[in-house]
Amino acid sequence: xxxxxxxxxxxxxxxxxxxxxxxxxxxxxxxxxxxxxxxxxxxxxxxxxxxxxxxxxxxxxxxxxxxxxxxxxxxxxxxxxxxxxxxxxxxxxxxxxxxxxxxxxxxxxxxxxxxxxxxxxxxxxxxxxxxxxxxxxxxxxxxxxxxxxxxxxxxxxxxxxxxxxxxxxxxxxxxxxxxxxxxxxxxxxxxxxxxxxxxxxxxxxxxxxxxxxxxxxxxxxxxxxxxxxxxxxxxxxxxxxxxxxxxxxxxxxxxxxxxxxxxxxxxxxxxxxxxxxxxxxxxxxxxxxxxxxxxxxxxxxxxxxxxxxxxxxxxxxxxxxxxxxxxxxxxxxxxxxxxxxxxxxxxxxxxxxxxxxxxxxxxxxxxxxxxxxxxxxxxxxxxxxxxxxxxxxxxxxxxxxxxxxxxxxxxxxxxxxxxxxxxxxxx
Numbered sequence: 001x002x003x004x005x006x007x008x009x010x011x012x013x014x015x016x017x018x019x020x021x022x023x024x025x026x027x028x029x030x031x032x033x034x035x036x037x038x039x040x041x042x043x044x045x046x047x048x049x050x051x052x053x054x055x056x057x058x059x060x061x062x063x064x065x066x067x068x069x070x071x072x073x074x075x076x077x078x079x080x081x082x083x084x085x086x087x088x089x090x091x092x093x094x095x096x097x098x099x100x101x102x103x104x105x106x107x108x109x110x111x112x113x114x115x116x117x118x119x120x121x122x123x124x125x126x127x128x129x130x131x132x133x134x135x136x137x138x139x140x141x142x143x144x145x146x147x148x149x150x151x152x153x154x155x156x157x158x159x160x161x162x163x164x165x166x167x168x169x170x171x172x173x174x175x176x177x178x179x180x181x182x183x184x185x186x187x188x189x190x191x192x193x194x195x196x197x198x199x200x201x202x203x204x205x206x207x208x209x210x211x212x213x214x215x216x217x218x219x220x221x222x223x224x225x226x227x228x229x230x231x232x233x234x235x236x237x238x239x240x241x242x243x244x245x246x247x248x249x250x251x252x253x254x255x256x257x258x259x260x261x262x263x264x265x266x267x268x269x270x271x272x273x274x275x276x277x278x279x280x281x282x283x284x285x286x287x288x289x290x291x292x293x294x295x296x297x298x299x300x301x302x303x304x305x306x307x308x309x310x311x312x313x314x315x316x317x318x319x320x321x322x323x324x325x326x327x328x329x330x331x332x333x334x335x336x337x338x339x340x341x342x343x344x345x346x347x348x349x350x351x352x353x354x355x356x357x358x359x360x361x362x363x364x365x366x367x368x369x370x371x372x373x374x375x376x377x378x379x380x381x382x383x384x385x386x387x388x389x390x391x392x393x394x395x396x397x398x399x400x401x402x403x404x405x406x407x408x409x410x411x412x413x414x415x416x417x418x419x420x421x422x423x424x425x426x427x
Contacts, residue, residue: 033111033138034103034347037322043098046292046320050097058318059092066095069294069320071343071353073366077312077391084311084391084398085170093296096317101297101347102373102381104156104409106191110134114197125281130233133189133197135349143285143326146342149349151280154186155384156376156408157193165388165401166308167266173309178266179218181405185413186210188233192378192409203415209233211418221247226423227254235279241270244423251423260336267365267392267399269336274385275351275369276340282332283340288325293343294318295352296370301387301402311391311398316370321345323352337364348383358394366391376408384408 038046058066063078077084081091111134118136119128124144126136136152137145161182166175187208188198198204210231216222223246230240241254259270259278271278299317306313326342338361343353348371356365370387384406390399416422 031112031115031138033108033115033135034100035138036100037098037346042322046098049320050095053095054097056095057092058095059090066294069292071293071355071366073355073363073391073393074353074368076393083170083396085168085173085309086312087307087310087314091312092314093316093318095294096298096319098319098321099298101345101371101383103347104192104376104378104380104382106196106378106380107134107382110191110197111138129235130188130198133191140287140324143287143328144280146287146324146326146344146349147280147283147285147328150276150342150344150351152189153349154189154191155184156382157190158185158408158410158413159183159384160405160407160410160413161385161403162405163401163403165266165399168309168311168398168400169396170309170311170398171396175308177218179216179404181215181217182212183413183417184210184212185415185418187415192376192380192382193411199415207233207237208415208418211415213418213422226425228418228420228423230418231279235281239278242420242423249424251420267390267395267397272367275342275354275367276328283328283330286327286329288327290322290346291325291343292320292322293353295321295323295343295345296368296387297321297345297348297350297352297372297383299370299372299386301370301372304387304402306400312389313400321347321352334359345383350383350385362394364392364394366393374406374408377410380409382408 060078060081063075067075078091114132114134115136115138118126118132121127124142126148135149137149140146140149163180165178165180167178168175187204187210190196190198208230212229214227216225225246226244228242238256242251243254244251262269296316296318298319304313304315324344324346326344328340328342330337336359338357338359341355342351345352350369350371352369354367358364368389369385371383372386373381374384375381386403388401
């Protein structure tokens with residue numbers, strides 16, 4: 001009799017125990033990262049398309065044949081080449097084969113460790129933001145999740161780079177030269193450089209999330225001026241920005257309201273850096289789906305050719321990539337853009353293309369982030385910025401940025417250089 005009761009009890013509890021175990025079993029499943037841009041079936045179709053197009057030059061004569069894979073504004077540049085000071089042989093680019101983007105072992109390990117532990121509230125906001133690293137949502141389901149993935153790309157944790165970034169006036173065939181040097185450090189979400197995943201509180205008592213120091217070399221009137229930008233892990237706390245203007249030898253604090261000002265006469269505002277450089281909370285996000293686009297994400301910009309005043313350079317390589325399409329709408333009243341359209345690489349979570357509309361809903365700008373796989377200080381390959389293109393369709397301006405120097409995951413970059421005292425360093 002006792003054995004019969006025990007058998008009945010065990011049998012009745014088995015379904016309950018299985019239900020209780022389901023979350024544990026689900027949590028035990030290994031996170032898949034990086035998630036390739038294409039499934040094997042999708043990639044097979046892309047490879048068939050590449051048999052016709054890889055190695056082929058795209059120009060004004062055949063741009064319509066690939067227009068479905070490009071933003072409309074970019075196609076218009078090829079159809080109105082005189083407006084953008086095309087060279088005698090016209091604008092063109094080359095099609096290259098898709099290949100996965102470089103992702104470091106540190107990013108892969110951190111994502112697999114921390115993504116299952118991410119906690120969110122009813123609105124999708126990450127509630128344990130200071131405790132994680134890597135990509136929080138390897139298979140994002142919402143626009144907000146894509147935005148978080150973008151923000152958590154720490155670009156190697158630390159880097160040092162130098163850019164030549166002329167502002168181009170195609171109407172006068174002239175460049176206004178600008179050159180800047182950047183040093184950046186992330187204090188949280190670190191995956192490649194110790195300490196990981198974050199600096200201890202005793203070494204980051206002010207709660208910095210990210211700091212950046214920009215040194216200006218050109219134009220001449222800005223020589224040796226420097227800009228310090230500080231973002232906090234507390235997303236309710238606004239950024240701190242300080243400009244040391246060398247001619248006056250004074251430090252001026254830049255208010256949050258000035259982030260919509262143009263940077264040093266360029267066609268970028270402060271919020272445009274890296275395609276988006278502000279808090280996630282300042283936008284609402286709508287995931288519109290996926291789209292195949294041609295993206296220059298394996299391009300060596302040392303081979304790019306461009307003469308003064310030319311709006312679009314020659315020798316860029318574009319490959320197909322199935323990107324996330326996210327509509328970002330500002331929550332800030334009177335913001336300079338009515339909306340932004342992000343096209344986000346699902347392997348790197350860089351914004352590859354971006355389109356912007358002004359307050360009145362008029363198509364205003366398009367920005368294209370050019371990337372390449374680069375070796376970091378650990379000897380690992382990772383996808384990183386190599387150039388940037390901007391087209392301003394209202395003012396008929398263009399912008400081109402090309403890196404002269406890049407050092408990724410530099411362990412010798414330390415927090416003590418990101419201070420207002422260091423802004424006044426003598427040169």
